[in-house]
Amino acid sequence: MSDAPLLETRDLRTWFEVQRGLFAKRGTVKAVDGVTLSVNPGETLGLVGESGCGKSTLGRTVLRLIEPTAGTIRFEGRDITALSPSAMRPLRRRMQMIFQDPYASLNPRMRVRDIVGEALDIHGLAPSPSEREGRIEALLKRVGLRPDQAPRYPHEFSGGQRQRVGIARALAVEPRFLVADEPISALDVSIQAQIVNLLKDLQEELGLAYLFVSHDLKVVEYVSHRVAVMYLGRVVETAPAASLYTDARHPYTRALLSAAPVADPEKKRLRIVLQGDVPSPLAPPPGCTFHPRCVLAKKGLCDVTAPALREVKPQHFAACHLADDAPSA
Numbered sequence: 001m002s003d004a005p006l007l008e009t010r011d012l013r014t015w016f017e018v019q020r021g022l023f024a025k026r027g028t029v030k031a032v033d034g035v036t037l038s039v040n041p042g043e044t045l046g047l048v049g050e051s052g053c054g055k056s057t058l059g060r061t062v063l064r065l066i067e068p069t070a071g072t073i074r075f076e077g078r079d080i081t082a083l084s085p086s087a088m089r090p091l092r093r094r095m096q097m098i099f100q101d102p103y104a105s106l107n108p109r110m111r112v113r114d115i116v117g118e119a120l121d122i123h124g125l126a127p128s129p130s131e132r133e134g135r136i137e138a139l140l141k142r143v144g145l146r147p148d149q150a151p152r153y154p155h156e157f158s159g160g161q162r163q164r165v166g167i168a169r170a171l172a173v174e175p176r177f178l179v180a181d182e183p184i185s186a187l188d189v190s191i192q193a194q195i196v197n198l199l200k201d202l203q204e205e206l207g208l209a210y211l212f213v214s215h216d217l218k219v220v221e222y223v224s225h226r227v228a229v230m231y232l233g234r235v236v237e238t239a240p241a242a243s244l245y246t247d248a249r250h251p252y253t254r255a256l257l258s259a260a261p262v263a264d265p266e267k268k269r270l271r272i273v274l275q276g277d278v279p280s281p282l283a284p285p286p287g288c289t290f291h292p293r294c295v296l297a298k299k300g301l302c303d304v305t306a307p308a309l310r311e312v313k314p315q316h317f318a319a320c321h322l323a324d325d326a327p328s329a
């Protein structure tokens with residue numbers, strides 16, 4: 001893996017103006033609120049957090065499928081934050097998305113051959129019909145489907161096979177970076193491991209980088225080199241996977257990990273129950289936004305001053321005033 005980041009964000013913000021009710025005041029949802037992160041070539045950065053924490057919005061924003069409100073996005077060293085749609089078009093080839101619900105993301109009226117072939121056509125990657133056919137066949141084989149399945153429609157496939165079609169479509173344009181947004185959460189448990197292993201094999205074979213968005217901490221541990229934990233639009237902890245899973249420093253990460261199922265009872269963590277619900281992103285709490293739910297919150301500090309994301313040990317960053325005091329798992 002090279003050291004120069006493939007994708008970098010600096011203080012990225014994606015805010016939405018919303019109106020609560022017909023006569024209510026307008027408000028701002030800070031779905032992504034000052035996120036700085038990087039993904040290196042060939043690396044998987046896992047992005048975890050409860051639903052509504054902003055991880056999917058972040059995934060779409062880095063691909064410019066949603067416009068950022070502020071901050072910067074760099075891809076292959078180039079600032080792409082404000083590129084026009086036409087300037088973005090050649091870059092779209094190298095940054096693709098795998099969606100959560102493969103059925104919703106595939107056109108039900110198109111044959112698989114055309115779903116995959118369309119991507120080739122848009123980017124002019126198949127100059128002749130025979131070349132097009134050959135590439136579609138090779139892509140289907142690469143994701144574990146048979147070339148004779150190319151004339152079928154999405155409804156003729158199982159959920160796992162449909163996700164394979166979605167992956168083939170993304171691979172058709174030879175990307176370097178993929179945002180995988182909950183790519184297995186809509187699938188049967190028995191199929192999930194196959195898709196995860198396919199993504200890992202493709203990474204090894206093609207040197208792909210992934211931003212792997214998931215609420216499933218076990219899967220993220222299995223696929224990720226590094227992990228970022230999001231809470232209310234911000235990254236509250238980020239570290240190499242091994243460090244995060246054995247020595248989490250943020251109380252929110254520790255609570256998430258303690259709630260995740262563990263196969264080995266010897267490694268079972270003390271369960272930390274999260275208090276209350278995630279606060280409304282329309283009115284985030286002052287100070288540390290996690291303080292109303294944090295068992296360690298200190299009055300006069302945590303409810304007043306927002307903690308910065310700081311390095312608490314090499315390559316391990318946490319946004320918590322007490323991150324240095326956190327006991328080991």
Ligand code: SF4
Nearest residue numbers: 288291294302320321
């Ligand atoms: Fe808890 Fe305070 Fe740390 Fe926030 S800063 S996570 S409230 S201890």
